[in-house]
Amino acid sequence: MTERSAPQAAAERRRDRVDAVARAGLGVARSVIAVIRPLGAVLIAASAVLWWLALAFGWIELLIATVVVTVVLALSVAFLFGRTTxxxxxxxxxxxxxxxxxxxxxxxxxxxxxxxxxxxxxxxxxxxxxxxxxxxxxxxxxxxxxxxxxxxxxxxxxxxxxxxxxxxxxxxxxxxxxxxxxxxxxxxxPRTTSLDGLSLGHLRDLEGLPVPHLARDDVSFHALREYQPGDDLRHVHWKSTARIGAVMVRQYEQTRRSHFVVGLSTHPDEYRDAEEFELAISTAGSVGLRALRDARILDARTQHGQLRSLTARRFLDELSLLGPSRPRQGGIAALAGAVAAHAPQAAVVVLVTGSKTDAAELRLACSRLPFGVRVLAVVADTRVDAPALKGIGDADVVTLGTLEQLPRAVRKVLA
CATH class of the missing domain: 2.60.40.10 (Immunoglobulins)
Structure with missing residues (x-):
C-alpha cells in the first residue's frame, strides 16, 4: 500500500507544479495581452505576416517595410517602461x-x-x-x-x-x-421642495410630543392652578391644597402622536414613465424631510422594506439608491398592508404612487391601514397642469403634475 501510494504522491506533486507553472504563464500572458491596444494587435499580426513574406520570397522592399514596422513596435513598447509611482x-x-x-x-x-x-x-x-x-x-x-x-x-x-x-x-x-x-x-x-409644517391628524398619544396648548387631562404635567368648576377631582393636588389653603389642580400639556409614515410604491406598473417615478421619489423625499424637521418619528417604506431615515442625509441617500422594481408582494395595496403590519401606531400615513394606479386600488390600500390614522395619498401624474384634490373614504388624494405643485396641494389638504 505504501509502495503504491508513493508514486501516486509524486505524480500529484508533479501535476501541482505543472498547474502552478501553467497558472503563472497564463497570468503573464494576460498581463501582456492587457497592454496591447487593438491597433497594436493589428500591427503585430501584420509584422509577422510581412516577415514571413519577406523571408519566403526575398523581396527587399517588403523586408524594408517589415523592418520599419518592427522598429515602430519596438519604440512604442519602450514608452511602457518607467516609474508611475x-x-x-x-x-x-x-x-x-x-x-x-x-x-x-x-x-x-x-x-x-x-x-x-x-x-x-x-x-x-x-x-x-x-x-x-x-x-x-x-x-x-x-x-x-x-x-x-x-x-x-x-x-x-x-x-x-x-x-x-x-x-x-x-x-x-x-x-x-x-x-x-x-x-x-x-x-x-432627488430634488425636493420646502413644505409648511405637516399638522395632519395630530392625535393625543402616550408617546407624543408636548405642544404649547394646555389641557385638563393628558399625560405631560405642566403646572398647578386653582380649581375651576368642571375640573376633574382626580387631578387635585392635595399637598399643595393643604399648604396654600385653596384647592389646586394639576394642569397638563397636550401631547400629539409623532409617528409619521411615508409609503413609496416602486412598482413599475403604477408609473407611466421614468419622469413620473422621479416625481414620486421627490414627493416622498419632500414630505419625509418636513417630518424630520418637525421632530417626527419617520418611517419610510417601499414594497421591499424599510428605508433608513434616522437623519435627513441618510433618508436622501436611501432615495438615491431606489429604482423601479417589480416586488412579489404587489403594488400600493400590498405596501399599505405592510405599513399596517409594521407601524400600527402611526398617526399619519402618506402613500405615494403613480398615475396608473386606479381609484379602486387606492381605496383598497387605504382600507388596509389602521383605523383612525390620517391618510394622504399622493398620485404623481406628469400630465396634469394643476394639483387636484379628492376624497376616497376618509383619505385625501392629491394628484400632482410637478414637484412645485406639492406645497399648494398640502395647503389645500390642511385648509
Missing amino acids: YDVGLDLTRTHVVVGERAIGALTLTNGTSRTILPSEVVLPVGPGRGVFQVPRLAPGAVHEELFAIPTSARGVLSVGPVSVRRGDPLGLFERTHDRRQAVELYVH
Missing part, C-alpha cells in the same frame, strides 16, 4: 449633491520618489464615463493638481474612481495602467 490624492468637496448641481473635486499627484517621472495620463472613471488628465514630467517632490467638476443630470449613486495612471505610446499601440486610489461614492439626491 505617484502618490495620488482624490478629494471631493461634497459627496452628496442634488440633481443638477456640480460636484467639485481635485486630483493631486505627487512624485514621492527620488527619480523623475516621465509624462503620463491619469484616468478618472465617473460612473459610466471617465475623465483623462495629462500629467507633465514631475521632478522628485513635485506636485501636480487637476481640478474637475462632475455634472449631475440624474438621481443615483456614482462611483468616482479608482484613479488609474496610464502610460502608453503616442500612436496608441500599447497601454499600461495601474490603479492608485480606491473609488469614492457620490450620492446624487
Whole structure:
C-alpha cells in the first residue's frame, strides 16, 4: 500500500507544479495581452505576416517595410517602461449633491520618489464615463493638481474612481495602467421642495410630543392652578391644597402622536414613465424631510422594506439608491398592508404612487391601514397642469403634475 501510494504522491506533486507553472504563464500572458491596444494587435499580426513574406520570397522592399514596422513596435513598447509611482490624492468637496448641481473635486499627484517621472495620463472613471488628465514630467517632490467638476443630470449613486495612471505610446499601440486610489461614492439626491409644517391628524398619544396648548387631562404635567368648576377631582393636588389653603389642580400639556409614515410604491406598473417615478421619489423625499424637521418619528417604506431615515442625509441617500422594481408582494395595496403590519401606531400615513394606479386600488390600500390614522395619498401624474384634490373614504388624494405643485396641494389638504 505504501509502495503504491508513493508514486501516486509524486505524480500529484508533479501535476501541482505543472498547474502552478501553467497558472503563472497564463497570468503573464494576460498581463501582456492587457497592454496591447487593438491597433497594436493589428500591427503585430501584420509584422509577422510581412516577415514571413519577406523571408519566403526575398523581396527587399517588403523586408524594408517589415523592418520599419518592427522598429515602430519596438519604440512604442519602450514608452511602457518607467516609474508611475505617484502618490495620488482624490478629494471631493461634497459627496452628496442634488440633481443638477456640480460636484467639485481635485486630483493631486505627487512624485514621492527620488527619480523623475516621465509624462503620463491619469484616468478618472465617473460612473459610466471617465475623465483623462495629462500629467507633465514631475521632478522628485513635485506636485501636480487637476481640478474637475462632475455634472449631475440624474438621481443615483456614482462611483468616482479608482484613479488609474496610464502610460502608453503616442500612436496608441500599447497601454499600461495601474490603479492608485480606491473609488469614492457620490450620492446624487432627488430634488425636493420646502413644505409648511405637516399638522395632519395630530392625535393625543402616550408617546407624543408636548405642544404649547394646555389641557385638563393628558399625560405631560405642566403646572398647578386653582380649581375651576368642571375640573376633574382626580387631578387635585392635595399637598399643595393643604399648604396654600385653596384647592389646586394639576394642569397638563397636550401631547400629539409623532409617528409619521411615508409609503413609496416602486412598482413599475403604477408609473407611466421614468419622469413620473422621479416625481414620486421627490414627493416622498419632500414630505419625509418636513417630518424630520418637525421632530417626527419617520418611517419610510417601499414594497421591499424599510428605508433608513434616522437623519435627513441618510433618508436622501436611501432615495438615491431606489429604482423601479417589480416586488412579489404587489403594488400600493400590498405596501399599505405592510405599513399596517409594521407601524400600527402611526398617526399619519402618506402613500405615494403613480398615475396608473386606479381609484379602486387606492381605496383598497387605504382600507388596509389602521383605523383612525390620517391618510394622504399622493398620485404623481406628469400630465396634469394643476394639483387636484379628492376624497376616497376618509383619505385625501392629491394628484400632482410637478414637484412645485406639492406645497399648494398640502395647503389645500390642511385648509
